[in-house]
Amino acid sequence: MRETNMYSFLLPIVLLITTAAGALAVRSRPLGVRAGFLALLVTVPASLLYWSGTSPLLTGDTVPMGPEGHWLRALGIVWWFAAARLLALIVDRILGHDEASREARITSDLLCAAIYIAAFLVVLNFVLLLPVNGLVATSGIMAVVIGLALQNTLSDVFSGVAVGIEHPFAVGHRISLGEGVEGVVVQVNWRSIRILTDGEDVATIPNSVVAKAQIVNRSFPTERRATRLQLVRPAAESPEWMMHVLRQAVLLCPDALETPAPSVTISSLGMRSTTYAVDFFVAGSSMIGRTKSLLLLHVHRQLRYAALLAEDEAGVGEEVDPRAGTATALVSQITLFDPLTEAQRGDVARQMKRRTLEEGDLLFREGAEDDRLYVVASGVLEIKRAAGNGAQLLIGRIGAAEYIGEISMLTGAPHTADAAACTRTVVYELSRDVLSPLLRDNAELTQAFEQSVQRGLCLAERAVATQAGAPSAGPGAILAGIRRLFGHGATPAGARRE
Structure with missing residues (x-):
């Protein structure tokens, strides 16, 4: 009888230690190996439990309360934590399977944490038959105390969750936050996001600020950017002639996209000056400055020689060829x-x-x-x-x-x-x-x-x-x-x- 009781204690311990060692051994293995191992840990204990007349919740009268029930309870513990780990692995694969998602794991981490906590509480209450009401009440009080002490941090965390659910951008996207910061998102974590600006600086923006800001995604659905160049010219110049020259200058800029077509408009017309606006698209944000500079160069050149031609036409008929x-x-x-x-x-x-x-x-x-x-x-x-x-x-x-x-x-x-x-x-x-x-x-x-x-x-x-x-x-x-x-x-x- 004493030998039977000893086996009743040792066998569950050996099972739990073996399971933990196996989980550590496959931790660094490929995804398929890990998933197969976890599926085995879910299938075998469930089969043994059902064969014993119970389930992973250990319901029914077939589960002994004494040492004889330790074996079944150990199987229940293995099943619940293996099932939780397998479900977390699936969630992580769906929500964080690429390099960009691995830099923004807020949503997947929260779901995985919720899965593990739920499995832990089920094991305590249904498998080990321990009361959890007091634990839950104590946890609630501690959560209130911690929440009051970490208001700003928790605000950033939950703002990050909200931004992660809405998913207005991803790592690698170029975004603009109002008129303050613009650049490429290089990291998204629980508290903040990091943006690599055009000046090669890294700006760290709290998630609470991101959630309240006007977010403009420059990379979705396309990286194409619209931009505008305004020029002020004397009112004495013919607007039709000036617009014709500006259209020629835009045609000479290879980085100005043909679709959507560029447009030249008059934005204001005054007694002394006229303001013209040239709207066009470029393939990416990095081309805006270069294209504007090239456009100004071509505008200057086209205006210069167009003016010379106008002077020539005005002088036709003189003795010297104008x-x-x-x-x-x-x-x-x-x-x-x-x-x-x-x-x-x-x-x-x-x-x-x-x-x-x-x-x-x-x-x-x-x-x-x-x-x-x-x-x-x-x-x-x-x-x-x-x-x-x-x-x-x-x-x-x-x-x-x-x-x-x-x-x-x-x-x-x-x-x-x-x-x-x-x-x-x-x-x-x-x-x-x-x-x-x-x-x-x-x-x-x-x-x-x-x-x-x-x-x-x-x-x-x-x-x-x-x-x-x-x-x-x-x-x-x-x-x-x-x-x-x-x-x-x-x-x-x-x-x-x-």
Whole structure:
């Protein structure tokens, strides 16, 4: 009898120790192994309990009150805690299965805590038959005392729960909290969230403040951002003309999205000044500043040359060709002509021919041979290349004081893209016949052209035109073509001439 009582005490203890050791052993194992182990701990004790005529609640008269019932009560303890752990694992998998969710575990942690507390109380009351009324009452009093002492902290915790349930953002999203803080959420915890600002600072915001703030999620449903640029211009300028120039400037900004389409409006009209607003979208917040800066640059350039054209039109009929002023200004902006003297630049400008294109007109077609350099005075040229499926691929756009066609002019290679006006555009043409004598007599000018081709015209204002005008031949073939067209004058500066 004594040996039976000893086994009645030892067997439950061995069962509980073995179960705890197994749980610790699989703790670092993959999810499937842990879930399988827990499912085994749920299935086997439940089967044994039902086979003994009871359930995990240990109801019925078949559960002895003495040592003989310790074995069944140990099975009940194993079942409840294994079931609680398995349910918590499922909740954690559903609510916190990715890296972002693991940084914001408020909701899943609360649910898991509630599951464990409920299992603990059930074990005390139904399995071990211990009264829990006094424990619950004492816990309530302690909760009131702790709540009064930790009001602010608890406010942050419950605010975090509310924000977690509503889920207005996730880790990795860019958010704005009113007008105070904007940045990328890097962590969400029980008391606060942490935001990495654009200044590479980490701002810690209490959850109670987050819950009361106006939250704007910049990353959902898309990271696309709308922005506005306002310009104040003299009221004497024609609003239609100014809006036309601003539309051209927006077209020249590659980061300004075409969909939704940009818009130019008049936000205020006064006696002395007019305020214009340019609204457009960019792909992400990091592009706003860069795109605004580029837009201002293009606005300045488009206004400058549009004003020169307006002055030229006003002076038509004078003895001196008024358009020479615009051509000279354009030539002075092109780095290729820096080696020329002022007189030579003026002579080149006088021999340039003006051409006006309406929207949709072709300047040149892909595959066509050409011997002219084209300089844009105003408007926007769109460069497109055949995509192979009947459609055309947009390579880019160029505007005032930018040029295109120089490689075809220098080498005789056909154009590899179409160039068409996407607004009303004024261009100046410079033929190869005008340029040939200068290249033969000016080694520095020749070197400038060769270096421009050799570097692939890597200057910022030439990036688009390079893609449109460069032939498929390598740099060596291009330089050979230049020397072939212009003879010994194309020998690079510093090289010996025979």
